[in-house]
Every structure is written in C-alpha cells, then in structure tokens.
Amino acid sequence: MGVSNAPLLRVEGLRTLFSTSAGDIAAVDGVSLEVPRGKTLGIVGESGCGKSMLSLSIMGLVPRPGRVGAGRVLLEDINLTGLTPAGMRAVRGAGIAMIFQEPMTSLNPVHTVGDQIVEAMRAHDAGASEAELRKRAIDALRRVRIPSPERRFGEYPHQLSGGMRQRVMIAMALACRPRLLIADEPTTALDVTVQAQILDLLRDLQAETGMSVILITHDLGVVAEMADEVAVMYAGRVVERGTARDIFEDPQHPYTIGLLGSIPRIEEDRERLLSIDGSVPPPFALPQGCRFHPRCPFAIRACTEKDPPLRELSPGHQAACIRAPVEAVVECLV
Amino acid sequence: MGRHAVQRLLMAIPVLFGVVLVGFLLMQVVPNDPALVRAGPSATPDVIAAIRRDMGLDRPLYEQFGLYLWRLAHGDLGVSIINNVPVVQELASTVGPTLELMFASLIWSIPIGIALGTAGAYWRGRLVDRIITAFAVAGGSIPVFFLGLLLIWYVGFKLQLLPFTGRSGPLWSEEGLKGILLPALTLGGTFIGPVARMTRTAVLDVLGVEHVRTARAKGLGEFRVVTRHALRNALIPVVTLIGLQIGFLLGGAVVTETVFSWPGVGRLAVGAILSADFPMAQGTIIVLSLGFILINLVVDVLYAALDPRMRS
Numbered sequence: 001m002g003v004s005n006a007p008l009l010r011v012e013g014l015r016t017l018f019s020t021s022a023g024d025i026a027a028v029d030g031v032s033l034e035v036p037r038g039k040t041l042g043i044v045g046e047s048g049c050g051k052s053m054l055s056l057s058i059m060g061l062v063p064r065p066g067r068v069g070a071g072r073v074l075l076e077d078i079n080l081t082g083l084t085p086a087g088m089r090a091v092r093g094a095g096i097a098m099i100f101q102e103p104m105t106s107l108n109p110v111h112t113v114g115d116q117i118v119e120a121m122r123a124h125d126a127g128a129s130e131a132e133l134r135k136r137a138i139d140a141l142r143r144v145r146i147p148s149p150e151r152r153f154g155e156y157p158h159q160l161s162g163g164m165r166q167r168v169m170i171a172m173a174l175a176c177r178p179r180l181l182i183a184d185e186p187t188t189a190l191d192v193t194v195q196a197q198i199l200d201l202l203r204d205l206q207a208e209t210g211m212s213v214i215l216i217t218h219d220l221g222v223v224a225e226m227a228d229e230v231a232v233m234y235a236g237r238v239v240e241r242g243t244a245r246d247i248f249e250d251p252q253h254p255y256t257i258g259l260l261g262s263i264p265r266i267e268e269d270r271e272r273l274l275s276i277d278g279s280v281p282p283p284f285a286l287p288q289g290c291r292f293h294p295r296c297p298f299a300i301r302a303c304t305e306k307d308p309p310l311r312e313l314s315p316g317h318q319a320a321c322i323r324a325p326v327e328a329v330v331e332c333l334v
Numbered sequence: 335m336g337r338h339a340v341q342r343l344l345m346a347i348p349v350l351f352g353v354v355l356v357g358f359l360l361m362q363v364v365p366n367d368p369a370l371v372r373a374g375p376s377a378t379p380d381v382i383a384a385i386r387r388d389m390g391l392d393r394p395l396y397e398q399f400g401l402y403l404w405r406l407a408h409g410d411l412g413v414s415i416i417n418n419v420p421v422v423q424e425l426a427s428t429v430g431p432t433l434e435l436m437f438a439s440l441i442w443s444i445p446i447g448i449a450l451g452t453a454g455a456y457w458r459g460r461l462v463d464r465i466i467t468a469f470a471v472a473g474g475s476i477p478v479f480f481l482g483l484l485l486i487w488y489v490g491f492k493l494q495l496l497p498f499t500g501r502s503g504p505l506w507s508e509e510g511l512k513g514i515l516l517p518a519l520t521l522g523g524t525f526i527g528p529v530a531r532m533t534r535t536a537v538l539d540v541l542g543v544e545h546v547r548t549a550r551a552k553g554l555g556e557f558r559v560v561t562r563h564a565l566r567n568a569l570i571p572v573v574t575l576i577g578l579q580i581g582f583l584l585g586g587a588v589v590t591e592t593v594f595s596w597p598g599v600g601r602l603a604v605g606a607i608l609s610a611d612f613p614m615a616q617g618t619i620i621v622l623s624l625g626f627i628l629i630n631l632v633v634d635v636l637y638a639a640l641d642p643r644m645r646s
Contacts, residue, residue, distance in 0.1 A: 061550055082537055085556075093553030100544055100551075108545040108643060110570075119562075120552040156642040172552065 005033040006076075008212045009051035009058070009096075009180055014071035016057045018048075018283075020188040025065065025283045029051040032310075035180065040206065040213040042227030042244070044220060044259065048280045051216045055182045058214075059098055060088040075180070096125040097173035099183035103165035107157040113168045114153035117141070117175050124176045140171040144201060163194035167201070174205060181206075182214045187222060199226060220259060224248055232256045235280055235291040238310065242317035252319040254296045290321070298323050338644075342634045346627050347559050353623040354406065357616050358399055360636055366390075366610045372415045412613035414606075421617040424602060429621060432598035434505050435521065435587060438514045443522030443586070446574060451533025451572075452565050455541060466530060474527030478586045482520040482593040484624075490516060499595045516593040521586055525579070532575040536568035543567075579632030581626045588622075 016028035028050045035041045043051045056062050058073050062081060073080040075095055080088065092098075100106040108116060117137040121128065128136075134153070141149035144167040157165055166186065173181060183202065187195040199222065206213055223230055223244070230247040232240040232255065240253040240326050251257045258276040278295045281287060287294050293303040302322055310318040313325055361368075369386040370377075377385075386392050390401060405412065411421035447470075454466040490498035496515050503510035540546065541564050549563040588600030595601070603618035605611070638644040 059549060059551060089553045089555060091553070092551055098551040100548065102544055102616075105544040106548045108549070108567065110567055110640070111562075119549075119554065119558075123553045123555075123558075158643050169548070176553075 005037075008037045008076065009033075009035040009214075010072075010074040011054075011058065012072045012074070014054070014057055014073065015069045016053050016062055016066055017069035018066045020065075020284070021278065022284065024069065026069070026236055028057055028281055029283075030071070031233075031236075031238050032071075033241075035212045035214055035237065036229065037212055038206070038210045039228040040226050042215045042223035042230045043214060043233060043321075044218065044223055044230060045233035046218060046280050048282070049233045050283075051233050052184055054233070055098065055184050055214065055216055058182065058220055059092060059096060061092075093173075093178065094176040095119055095178055096180045096182060097167070097176070097178035098182040098184065099173050099186050100168045100187050103162050103169055103189065104157075106169055107165055109157055112154050112156055113141075113160070114138075114155075117168070117172045118174050121175045124221070133321055137171075137175065140175045141168070143174070143205070144168070144171040146171070150218070162190055163197065166190060166198055170198075170201065170205070174209070174211075177209065178211060180212045180214065182216070184216045185218070186215070188217070188219070195222075202226070232259070235286060236283055237291065239292065239321070240319045241310065242318070246314075246317040250317070252313055252324040253291050253292075253321045254298050256319075258295075338638050339631070339635050342631050350624065353627075354403070354620060355399070357619040358402060360619070361612050361616055362395065364610070364612075368415055368610070368612045371610045371612075390483075406620075411617040414614045416609055416611045416614075421613050424614065425599065425617050425621055428597060428599045428602045431596060432587060432591070432600060434501075435514065435517055435590065435596060435598055436583070437521035438505065438518035439498050439520075439525065439583070439587075440580070442518075443525040447526040447529025448533045448565070448572065450526065451530040451535075452537050452560065452568075454530065454534040455537035455564075456560055457556055458538060463534075467534070469531040470527040470534075471602050472527070473523060474531065476524060478520060478524050478589045479593050481523055482517070482590055485516050485520055486593070497554060501597055517590050517596050518594070521583065521590045524586060525583060528579050529572075529576060532579075533565075533568065536571045536575075537564050540564045540567045549624050570637065573636050573640060574633055577629050577636075580629050584625055598611055 011031055011033040014028055014031045015026050017024040017026055031050075031054055033041065043054065045051050053062065053066070055226075057068050057082070059085070060068075062068060068081050071081070075091065078091070078095075080091060083091065105202045107113065111119075113136050114134070117140055118130075118133045121133050121136060122315060125133075130266050138149045138153055140151055146152050146218065147168050150166075152160070152168075157168070160168065170186075181202075186202070187198050190198060202213065203226065205211075213226075215223065217223060230240075230242060230244050232247065232253065233239045234255050240247065240251065240256045247256060248260070251260055255276070276295055281291065281294075287304075289302075289304040289306055290296070290299070290308055293299040300323070306322075308320045308322045310320045311324065358446045359472050369382050369389060369391055372389070373382045373385050390398055393401075409422060413420050413426070414424065432517035433601050450470065454470075457463045475566050486498045489495050497513050501510065502513040505511060505514060513597070537560075542558075545567075546559060546563050549559045554563075584600070587598065588603060590596065591598040592604050599618055603615065603622065606614035608619060
C-alpha cells in the first residue's frame with residue numbers, strides 16, 4: 001500500500017472528558033475513525049451523541065472544563081494531540097479547517113467579511129502584503145460563487161443572507177487550502193433550496209481541491225447525498241462504520257436501522273413514521289451493558305451485561321452489536 | 335451616523351428643559367428663603383420685603399420660572415446672593431478644572447479597568463480572576479472621600495511627596511501635573527473597579543459566542559482572539575455602561591474636589607448649597623446635568639461607531 005492510499009486523518013481511541021464534582025464524564029468515549037484522502041466521511045447521530053465534541057476534539061478546541069483524556073489524532077504523520085498550542089494553531093485553518101452550523105453567529109458582526117478572510121490568511125502567511133491578501137480574499141469569495149465579490153469584501157455579515165454567510169464561512173475555511181474540512185451541520189440552519197446549493201458547492205470545491213471532508217449531521221438525506229463512508233455515533237461511541245452503501249443498504253446496528261426507518265420517503269405510503277422511543281442517555285447516566293439496549297427492539301439479557309465492541313461483519317463494515325447480523329434475528333421474530 | 339447624532343442632540347433639548355425645571359423647583363422646596371439670606375440676620379421685615387420684591391420672589395411661581403428661563407436664554411444665570419459675582423463668570427472659571435480632573439482620572443483608570451476585566455474574563459475562575467474580582471469589588475466599595483483622605487494622609491502628609499490642596503497650574507505644567515495626581519488617583523481609583531467588573535461580564539458573554547470559536551478555528555493566536563473578537567465586540571455594551579458610570583462619577587468629582595480643595599464646579603456646588611446661594615446652586619446643577627447629557631450623547635455616537643449594525 002503506497003503512502004497516497006493511507007488515510008489522511010486517523011482517530012484512535014479518542015476520549016474527551018469533562019471533569020465534574022462526580023468524576024470525569026466522557027462526551028466522546030473511545031472513538032476510532034479514518035478519513036480517506038479526497039473522500040467524505042459522514043458522521044451521523046442524534047443531538048447529544050458527541051459528534052460535535054468529536055470534531056472540536058480533532059481541532060483541539062474542546063471548551064473548558066473538557067479535555068482530550070486519551071487516544072490520538074493523526075493528520076498524516078503528525079499526532080495532533082501531542083502538539084503544543086502554537087503547533088496546533090498552525091494546523092488550524094491551514095491543515096484542518098472547520099465550518100459551523102450557525103452562519104448567523106459564526107461570523108463576527110463587527111468586522112467586514114473581507115477582513116475576516118484576510119485575517120485567516122494572514123495567520124498562516126505573515127509575509128504576504130495587504131494588497132495581495134485582499135486579492136486572494138476576493139478570489140476566495142469568487143470561488144464560493146458570491147456575486148460581485150469586490151463589493152461584498154467590504155460588507156458586514158448582517159448585510160448578507162444566511163446562505164451568503166455560509167458561503168463566506170466556506171471561503172474563509174478554504175482560504176488557506178486545508179487538506180481536511182470539518183463541516184459541522186453546515187446546512188441545518190438554511191432553507192432547503194439554499195441547503196442544496198451549499199452541498200453542491202462543497203462537492204465541487206472538494207473535486208477541485210482534492211481535500212477530504214468530515215460531514216457531521218443528523219440529516220441522513222444529506223449523508224446519503226454526500227458521504228463516501230459513514231460512521232454512526234450513539235452516546236459518545238461509534239456503533240456502526242462502513243461505506244455509504246453498507247450503511248444505507250445493509251444496516252446492521254439496530255440504532256442505524258431505527259434512524260433509517262425515521263426518514264420520510266415520498267414513495268412509501270406509511271401511516272406513521274417509525275421512530276426510536278426515548279432519547280440518547282446523557283453521558284452521566286449511561287445504562288449498563290450496551291448503551292442502546294433500553295431503546296433496542298432486539299435487546300436480550302446479554303445486551304444488559306456487556307458493552308459490545310465494534311465487530312467486523314464484512315470487509316470495512318463494522319457494527320457494535322452482539323445480535324448482528326440482524327437478518328437472523330429478524331427471521332426468528334417472523 | 336451624522337443624522338443619528340443630530341437626532342440625539344435634538345432629543346437632549348427636552349431633557350435639558352426638564353433639568354432646568356427640576357433645578358428651579360428644588361430651590362423652591364428648600365427650607366430657606368433667598369431674601370433672608372440676602373438681607374442678612376439683622377435686617378428688618380421691611381427690608382426683607384423690599385428685597386423680596388426686588389428679587390421677584392413675590393410674584394407667582396410660573397412667572398418667576400418664565401423670567402428665569404428668559405434670562406437663561408440670554409446667558410444670564412443671575413448673580414451670587416453671597417458676593418454678587420455673576421454666576422456665569424464663576425461657572426466659567428470652574429468648568430475647566432473639573433474637566434481637567436475628569437480627564438486626568440479617566441485617562442488611566444478606563445484602560446486599566448478594561449485590561450483587568452478582560453484578563454479576569456479570560457482566566458475565569460482562576461486565581462488571577464479571583465484577585466482581580468476581589469480588587470474590583472474592594473475598589474468599587476471604598477468611598478471616594480476615604481480613599482482621598484488615605485492618600486492625603488500617606489502620600490501627601492506622611493511621605494510629603496505630592497501637594498494635596500488646590501490647583502497650582504494648568505495640566506501641562508509640572509506644578510499642575512503634580513497637583514492633579516492625588517485627586518486623579520482618588521477619583522480614578524474608585525472607577526477601576528466598576529469598569530473592570532462591567533468589562534469582565536461583557537467579555538465573558540462574548541467569549542461564549544460562536545464567532546470566537548470560528549476565530550480560533552482559523553488558527554488565530556489567543557491574544558488576537560481575545561482583543562479583536564471578544565473585547566472588540568464587548569466594547570459595545572462596555573462603552574454604554576462606562577458612559578452611565580461617568581455620570582455617577584460627577585458625583586464623586588464633587589466629593590473629590592471638596593476633599594482636595596480643587597477649584598471645580600463640584601466644590602462650587604457644595605459651597606453654594608451650604609451657604610444657600612440659590613442662583614449659584616441652580617447654575618451648578620445645570621452645568622453638571624449638561625455634562626451628564628453630553629456624555630450620553632458621546633456614548634450614543636460611539637455606540638453607532640462601534641456597531642456596524644447600528645449604522646444602516
């Protein structure tokens with residue numbers, strides 16, 4: 001296997017802990033992932049499953065009192081968790097960039113969008129002149145298809161629409177040509193039509209630059225459209241991993257099956273959407289055994305006793321369920 | 335933005351009218367008769383009545399107020415009952431020293447307060463923050479006169495380092511600079527605490543906002559994140575709060591000027607009130623209120639300058 005086939009980013013056994021008076025609580029609990037070069041990894045899960053905390057852990061931006069307690073994040077050969085604060089700053093923006101859910105609040109309202117893009121470029125290229133940075137920032141705005149970028153350069157975020165602001169965020173994130181873009185719910189706050197435009201844009205920019213993308217979302221429709229590989233998260237853990245085809249056509253973890261069942265489909269004439277009863281348990285009140293068993297229709301006694309590890313079901317497809325493959329179980333029930 | 339300022343300026347007119355009216359009425363309810371003060375303790379009732387007629391005090395209240403307004407419009411605030419000096423002249427010679435004192439107090443205390451508040455917010459909950467908070471609460475709780483007396487006793491009297499009575503020259507002369515140090519330390523010293531506390535709260539609010547996370551995700555250094563993306567935004571509320579506080583600081587100026595015999599409007603006001611010098615007291619009230627109004631005007635304009643959302 002050549003170097004170019006090695007994954008761009010590897011996350012190994014990552015644990016993100018929050019210190020409380022009752023001891024440490026793990027928001028991310030032993031997550032391992034790989035992001036292939038030039039591909040998109042979708043991370044799916046309900047709110048509270050730890051997917052946003054995972055992305056902040058990769059960026060080294062876990063808010064206090066949280067910290068990365070164990071595990072490694074490898075960007076090519078660099079272990080990010082071992083970097084100094086200055087070393088990590090050099091990676092942020094230039095190696096890994098990030099865009100967030102709320103384009104309304106993610107840009108600073110008191111600086112022009114041009115200034116904010118220039119600032120990102122200057123942080124990684126101290127030598128460039130103002131005029132050159134300005135020109136590059138306008139190019140960056142043009143690349144994300146913002147009309148009349150010269151004029152927009154001098155405007156403030158409140159003068160732009162939500163979709164335009166997200167484009168500015170993307171322009172800013174890509175200004176230093178990162179190798180990995182983490183998009184945390186990039187379209188959740190946007191109108192459906194704008195959503196589609198932003199996803200198209202991301203796909204085109206990815207093809208253009210060859211960057212890898214981690215797409216974090218609770219929206220399986222977005223994942224189906226964008227992702228090459230998928231990781232399903234539940235209560236701080238990855239419960240199923242595989243190619244997009246594996247996950248959508250042959251889901252093996254009961255949680256994934258439940259999530260897929262709750263997507264509305266136009267062609268199906270269903271009385272009621274399937275839903276998973278209950279909600280994700282908070283990290284300080286995890287059940288014994290498998291974390292999903294209280295909500296799982298397939299749970300048996302063994303599920304309440306041991307926390308199942310990820311198990312390879314077919315090459316590249318893993319699920320953390322003792323009852324997988326589920327086909328056998330379903331047959332028994334029928 | 336220019337229109338915004340003009341609008342605010344126009345709105346100040348009714349406020350000023352209200353101030354003049356309240357100042358006038360206040361003098362009516364004070365249990366003291368200007369005619370008696372003017373006539374002195376040995377005057378006969380006839381003399382007092384004549385003086386009362388002379389001062390217009392026998393006319394109905396609304397007429398007196400009308401006359402007062404008419405004169406005010408012509409820049410005439412009357413003459414001191416005590417020494418017959420025109421009030422306007424006395425005010426003109428005291429406004430300068432008061433402005434000087436305010437300037438010398440704020441020029442160092444506001445930056446220090448903002449820096450301390452920002453540091454406290456950034457290191458929230460750490461030892462640095464606790465020390466700053468303790469200092470801010472203590473500093474804000476010490477009465478102005480007490481801090482003034484403490485400085486006079488220690489620096490002025492015991493160490494004999496600096497003068498502590500009166501004003502010995504303009505601010506730019508060496509004598510003047512030495513003379514203003516203790517009063518400015520006193521007045522400014524009580525101002526650091528409130529500024530630090532307001533800044534700490536405002537910066538803490540902004541530090542939790544998404545755009546700060548964006549700034550960090552771009553790879554910016556912490557100093558830049560804090561100054562350009564947290565403090566810069568926090569200044570919008572901080573400027574407003576500081577403006578309001580400066581209004582209250584005028585009250586502190588009255589005390590400071592009295593303690594240090596500083597020849598400003600505050601000391602003039604105290605002297606006028608204690609000696610029942612009605613026209614003079616009214617004049618100082620108007621000037622101090624005008625100061626308050628002007629500060630608010632400046633704050634409004636600054637607010638618009640700091641927040642681009644206010645401009646459109």
